[in-house]
Amino acid sequence: MVMMMVTMGLRGSLLFLGLLTAQVTSSLARTGNGYPRMKLSYQELLAFQGVKRYEMDRSCCFDTMLLDEERGRLFVGAKNYLLSLSLDNISKQQHMTDCVNYVKVLHHYNRTHLYACGTGAFHPTCAFVEVGQKMEDRVFRIDPNKVEDGKGKSPYDPKHQAASVLIGDELYSGVATDLMGRDFTIFRSLGQRNSIRTEQPACRWLNEPKFNSAFWVPESENPDDDKIFFFFRETAVEGQGLGKSTYSRIGQLCRNDVGGQRSLVNKWTSFLKTRLICSVPGSDGSDTYFDELRDVFLLQTRDRKNPLVYTIFSTSSTQCLKLTGDSTREELASVLFSSHSLTLVE
Numbered sequence: 001m002v003m004m005m006v007t008m009g010l011r012g013s014l015l016f017l018g019l020l021t022a023q024v025t026s027s028l029a030r031t032g033n034g035y036p037r038m039k040l041s042y043q044e045l046l047a048f049q050g051v052k053r054y055e056m057d058r059s060c061c062f063d064t065m066l067l068d069e070e071r072g073r074l075f076v077g078a079k080n081y082l083l084s085l086s087l088d089n090i091s092k093q094q095h096m097t098d099c100v101n102y103v104k105v106l107h108h109y110n111r112t113h114l115y116a117c118g119t120g121a122f123h124p125t126c127a128f129v130e131v132g133q134k135m136e137d138r139v140f141r142i143d144p145n146k147v148e149d150g151k152g153k154s155p156y157d158p159k160h161q162a163a164s165v166l167i168g169d170e171l172y173s174g175v176a177t178d179l180m181g182r183d184f185t186i187f188r189s190l191g192q193r194n195s196i197r198t199e200q201p202a203c204r205w206l207n208e209p210k211f212n213s214a215f216w217v218p219e220s221e222n223p224d225d226d227k228i229f230f231f232f233r234e235t236a237v238e239g240q241g242l243g244k245s246t247y248s249r250i251g252q253l254c255r256n257d258v259g260g261q262r263s264l265v266n267k268w269t270s271f272l273k274t275r276l277i278c279s280v281p282g283s284d285g286s287d288t289y290f291d292e293l294r295d296v297f298l299l300q301t302r303d304r305k306n307p308l309v310y311t312i313f314s315t316s317s318t319q320c321l322k323l324t325g326d327s328t329r330e331e332l333a334s335v336l337f338s339s340h341s342l343t344l345v346e
């Protein structure tokens with residue numbers, strides 16, 4: 001069975017999660033004339049029998065999700081709640097834990113615990129959440145002795161975007177570290193090694209970044225070669241003089257980076273970034289650039305060293321978006337590339 005998950009923040013407080021079977025997916029994927037479907041409205045989606053919904057009042061912002069196939073669960077971080085939903089029937093909600101404000105970070109920590117961070121009423125906080133070994137354990141609670149400072153892990157402001165990945169017992173997070181969202185960092189914390197971050201002030205390394213996602217990609221059998229990639233968009237320093245422009249970026253870090261000896265102490269010494277270029281040629285010969293990275297999905301292949309990365313970009317012309325006033329008409333382009341075909345330059 002192919003499972004497709006559709007999520008939308010709808011009408012304020014409604015969480016909508018749809019599960020579709022293979023049959024439905026294939027009929028959704030094609031329109032009558034054989035061309036791939038370019039858009040799918042909410043109404044059309046509801047019309048399909050295979051869709052199951054989970055609704056919840058008095059919350060919002062269901063935008064942090066963690067799939068747990070082994071336990072047949074989907075964990076969802078939201079405003080004031082952390083949910084554990086059954087994959088067989090997402091209306092069947094296992095438990096609900098009152099949590100700290102907007103949950104922005106959610107990772108598998110070990111066999112029994114998740115690591116979760118939230119904005120904590122402008123006081124970022126992280127906690128270990130016990131979820132049991134299997135669903136039947138019916139365990140879902142925060143360990144009050146294991147609540148810790150979440151600065152550099154979760155943003156202060158729920159409107160700020162953050163990205164993180166947990167590798168072993170270490171958390172790599174791209175986040176604003178202050179209330180106003182002016183100071184940004186890519187930060188490694190938890191674990192046994194010293195914390196390590198980007199240089200301060202960060203503007204030489206990161207310029208008003210909007211983090212989207214972070215992934216861990218091994219490069220060889222040797223863990224010392226492991227790389228961490230951050231995807232974000234930021235204000236381009238290259239574009240200055242032509243007004244403020246945004247570029248999409250991929251940033252790379254080495255997992256074995258321990259910071260510098262004399263300079264760059266507790267700072268990254270392996271940080272590289274490059275522009276992600278996605279453009280289409282127009283009929284008049286000029287290219288349209290899709291400079292605003294919107295989302296990234298990393299698809300694991302048989303070879304963990306060569307995942308496929310799907311990326312969604314939009315144009316940075318806000319005027320154009322305002323004119324259409326309809327996000328489904330927002331022109332989106334996707335590119336497909338192998339992370340190893342990228343050349344990374346500082």
Ligand SMILES: *[C@@H]1O[C@H](CO)[C@@H](O)[C@H](O)[C@H]1NC(C)=O
Nearest residue numbers: 052086088089090091092093
């Ligand atoms: C899904 O779970 C809900 C809530 O427990 C229940 O009311 C509903 O009948 C279940 N649906 C199916 C198809 O099992």
Ligand SMILES: *[C@@H]1O[C@H](CO)[C@@H](O)[C@H](O)[C@H]1NC(C)=O
Nearest residue numbers: 109110111112113128143146
């Ligand atoms: C998982 O991590 C938590 C938090 O550090 C710890 O209390 C728990 O014992 C660990 N569980 C396992 C199975 O290692």
